[in-house]
Amino acid sequence: MTWLRALLLALSLLAAQSAAAVSPDEMLADPALEQRARDISAELRCLVCQNQSIDDSDADLARDLRVLVRERLVAGDSDEAIRQFLVDRYGEFVLLNPRVNNHTLLLWGAAPVLLLAGLLVLWLMGRRRRAAAPGLSPEEQAALDEFES
Known part of the structure; x- marks a missing residue:
């Protein structure tokens, strides 16, 4: 029975890990915009951690990128425009799933x-x-x- 408790504790910690990165002061009041921001953030690489999305990372740069994504959503940018803005600024490395291009x-x-x-x-x-x-x-x-x- 103790192994079951340990497993449940480990699973709950893993589930809470992604929610811990986004602080409440970053979240948008509009649930639809917040969900779009979370979806975009899940596809963007933390440039400090490199194998985490900015949604999962606690790095300062990841926080800045999450805030930037939310600011651009509030400004009315489309999801693709936000991704393209970040690619233009940081290169395709910022995408967790790179696009299929010649290079x-x-x-x-x-x-x-x-x-x-x-x-x-x-x-x-x-x-x-x-x-x-x-x-x-x-x-x-x-x-x-x-x-x-």
């Missing part, structure tokens, strides 16, 4: 190509191993047949 084709294409190449190598090695494995001699095959019957 990101290698990033998007390398994983499937490497996976297929690895599978091809494994298949070729398996074929060679089967071809190099000696078969049973006629005496061994006769003994095997006698044993099976």
